[in-house]
Amino acid sequence: GAGVSQSPSNKVTEKGKDVELRCDPISGHTALYWYRQRLGQGLEFLIYFQGNSAPDKSGLPSDRFSAERTGESVSTLTIQRTQQEDSAVYLCASSLDGGGLEQYFGPGTRLTVT
Amino acid sequence: KQEVTQIPAALSVPEGENLVLNCSFTDSAIYNLQWFRQDPGKGLTSLLLIQSSQREQTSGRLNASLDKSSGRSTLYIAASQPGDSATYLCAVRGVTGGGNKLTFGTGTQLKVEL
Numbered sequence: 193g194a195g196v197s198q199s200p201s202n203k204v205t206e207k208g209k210d211v212e213l214r215c216d217p218i219s220g221h222t223a224l225y226w227y228r229q230r231l232g233q234g235l236e237f238l239i240y241f242q243g244n245s246a247p248d249k250s251g252l253p254s255d256r257f258s259a260e261r262t263g264e265s266v267s268t269l270t271i272q273r274t275q276q277e278d279s280a281v282y283l284c285a286s287s288l289d290g291g292g293l294e295q296y297f298g299p300g301t302r303l304t305v306t
Numbered sequence: 307k308q309e310v311t312q313i314p315a316a317l318s319v320p321e322g323e324n325l326v327l328n329c330s331f332t333d334s335a336i337y338n339l340q341w342f343r344q345d346p347g348k349g350l351t352s353l354l355l356i357q358s359s360q361r362e363q364t365s366g367r368l369n370a371s372l373d374k375s376s377g378r379s380t381l382y383i384a385a386s387q388p389g390d391s392a393t394y395l396c397a398v399r400g401v402t403g404g405g406n407k408l409t410f411g412t413g414t415q416l417k418v419e420l
């Protein structure tokens with residue numbers, strides 16, 4: 193079946209603009225994760241959704257970052273008033289549930305803030 | 307705070323060689339450890355997942371071991387091929403902090419030469 197998909201694959205935006213990144217998880221996966229990978233650094237956890245539970249937002253770096261998920265489907269990560277340090281690859285992953293099963297990653301969105 | 311370290315940062319070997327990649331983590335309270343490969347411009351591909359109660363997992367030419375008490379994992383690649391060239395990441399799912407996120411190492415960049 194289809195894997196995790198993300199759009200757009202690349203996004204270039206000007207400093208100060210808002211951006212929305214989209215993630216479509218694998219059908220039937222109740223858990224969804226967002227990570228960020230800045231150049232030369234490891235992946236950083238941002239946020240986790242599990243079913244209808246309150247999301248774990250502990251990794252969001254500032255209040256300019258927010259994410260939503262409708263039910264067990266699509267998720268959108270929004271970055272307001274983008275800064276150059278937001279430039280990174282944003283990766284989404286999903287798993288069948290949140291109970292320690294494998295996480296399957298999408299191809300990522302490369303965000304460049306000029 | 308969980309920290310994950312991977313050694314070496316980069317490795318270049320001739321085709322056919324067996325090799326070992328190392329991963330260490332500071333907090334042994336984990337649910338599982340997962341090894342991924344990342345190809346340039348692409349997302350992560352899950353290779354092996356080892357639950358905290360397991361000692362090793364095997365898939366084809368890959369074997370991953372876990373020594374939870376000492377905070378170490380190794381990924382063994384047998385008879386390496388040029389197609390194995392990629393960045394290899396290990397990630398642990400920790401118990402503390404809700405157990406909802408993976409903490410990643412910065413990776414080992416592997417090049418297998420003809």
